[in-house]
Amino acid sequence: MSTNGVDLNGHGIKNTPYLSENQSQAFLAAHADEAPPAGKKLKVCVGGGGGFIGSYIAKRLMAEGCYVVAADWKENEFMKPQEFCHEFHNFDLRILENCKKVTDGCHHVYNLAADMGGMGFILSNQSVLLYNNTMISFNMLEAARQNGAKRFFYSSTACVYNEDLQKDPENPGLAEHMAWPAKPQDGYGLEKLYAEEMALAYAQDFPLKVRVARYHNVYGPRGTWKGGREKVPAAFCRKACASETEFEVWGDGKQTRSFMFIDDCVHGSIKLMYSDCGIPLNLGTDEMIDMNAFAKLAMGTRGKDLPIKNVPGPLGVMGRNSDNTMIKEKLGWAPSISIKDGMQVTCDWIHDQIQQEAATASQDLAKYGTSEVVVQKTDTLDALDRKSVV
Numbered sequence: 001m002s003t004n005g006v007d008l009n010g011h012g013i014k015n016t017p018y019l020s021e022n023q024s025q026a027f028l029a030a031h032a033d034e035a036p037p038a039g040k041k042l043k044v045c046v047g048g049g050g051g052f053i054g055s056y057i058a059k060r061l062m063a064e065g066c067y068v069v070a071a072d073w074k075e076n077e078f079m080k081p082q083e084f085c086h087e088f089h090n091f092d093l094r095i096l097e098n099c100k101k102v103t104d105g106c107h108h109v110y111n112l113a114a115d116m117g118g119m120g121f122i123l124s125n126q127s128v129l130l131y132n133n134t135m136i137s138f139n140m141l142e143a144a145r146q147n148g149a150k151r152f153f154y155s156s157t158a159c160v161y162n163e164d165l166q167k168d169p170e171n172p173g174l175a176e177h178m179a180w181p182a183k184p185q186d187g188y189g190l191e192k193l194y195a196e197e198m199a200l201a202y203a204q205d206f207p208l209k210v211r212v213a214r215y216h217n218v219y220g221p222r223g224t225w226k227g228g229r230e231k232v233p234a235a236f237c238r239k240a241c242a243s244e245t246e247f248e249v250w251g252d253g254k255q256t257r258s259f260m261f262i263d264d265c266v267h268g269s270i271k272l273m274y275s276d277c278g279i280p281l282n283l284g285t286d287e288m289i290d291m292n293a294f295a296k297l298a299m300g301t302r303g304k305d306l307p308i309k310n311v312p313g314p315l316g317v318m319g320r321n322s323d324n325t326m327i328k329e330k331l332g333w334a335p336s337i338s339i340k341d342g343m344q345v346t347c348d349w350i351h352d353q354i355q356q357e358a359a360t361a362s363q364d365l366a367k368y369g370t371s372e373v374v375v376q377k378t379d380t381l382d383a384l385d386r387k388s389v390v
């Protein structure tokens, strides 16, 4: 593990080359025209601040001297609100009135809120997530405009890319222009692509600077690791801890992905927000790996080498990698934390979570050796009529 750089979140990983440790202060020093009045902090709203990436971004912005308002319809599972924000609002962000309340007076708005998960969620929940995410994305953007925010960050995804370019596991890298002509693999990718376009249109028509990151599979401590919404890094860490005789992998395991550790995601998101880059950018690593090799890497973090059992499951695309030419050109930086380093930290954390559960309740470890597929329910849609406007 490299010791060069800064340990952003106390994970012990220091290999991100930081241009400025405190990006918020550097931004304010360079943009006097966008700075709040003397003595006032830059006020930032983080939609989805109770979630994985949102809570990290909120915590980092708070540490960098911003006044942080986090909003989510659930509290963070692993941190108390005061650990990552100044104000926490338990609001349904599908509702414009709620979005307006949480973005009131904010200079910057980050939208990280989405009904989301890995392949065990997004393919089997298309209708509900299409409705929920469309409402959140549109209303957070419009609320930012109505409240006169100066900058808006939208968390898009590698799922926007044309599926015809992702059939071969030897994916050479998806460059930003390859999202068009559009043919995303699922409704989640399509909804994200449309929300990107809407944000870009707002940037053209209104005095709102829009920044769009296309995240490539983000993982790390405090991410969802069980229940069916987890993505493959957390699922494999959990299986590496729990499996004793064989290791289950959905599909033939030849499908490839690249993965980004949370510290790189936080640093890159804030760096992009403060940049002059008005076009969507890939935010991911270009260290591509196939799922059988990834399973072995995860097992290695626990000192295991079990036989792999390839089982049926939702697969998504066959090959996906990030082309980082554009981000290097625009930001002079790209994510660089290795899968090996990031997975060791993540698997150690999931091991601790399992140990903590075992200390408080009787535990069926075998269930953690397999992954669930989440069945679609309409409770969030039905709740719209009853209790959404807080």
Ligand code: NAD
Pocket: 047, 048, 049, 050, 051, 052, 053, 054, 071, 072, 073, 074, 091, 092, 093, 094, 111, 112, 113, 114, 115, 116, 117, 132, 136, 155, 156, 157, 158, 214, 215, 216, 217, 218, 219, 224, 231
């Ligand atoms: P997450 O599920 O941990 O966080 C999303 C948060 O949004 C959750 O806390 C959830 O409660 C909240 N939310 C959902 N619906 C809401 C509503 N109606 N009102 C208020 N809050 C609501 O997921 P994450 O991994 O932190 O993802 C953050 C963003 O990044 C999402 O927009 C996601 O689509 C995007 N993204 C993530 C990844 C990844 O690999 N994690 C990859 C690509 C894009």
Ligand code: GDC
Pocket: 116, 117, 118, 119, 120, 122, 157, 158, 159, 215, 216, 217, 218, 230, 231, 232, 233, 235, 236, 248, 249, 250, 251, 255, 257, 291, 313, 314, 315, 316, 317, 370, 371
């Ligand atoms: O879920 P995910 O990480 O999403 O799956 C990656 C690959 O790993 C898939 O081919 C899946 O079949 C395989 N896989 C094998 N075993 C398992 O136990 C498992 N659990 C999971 N989850 N997968 C397993 C994601 C989206 C995100 C986000 C990112 C952006 O797609 O689900 O919402 O937008 O992409 O990069 P993935 O990478 O297909």
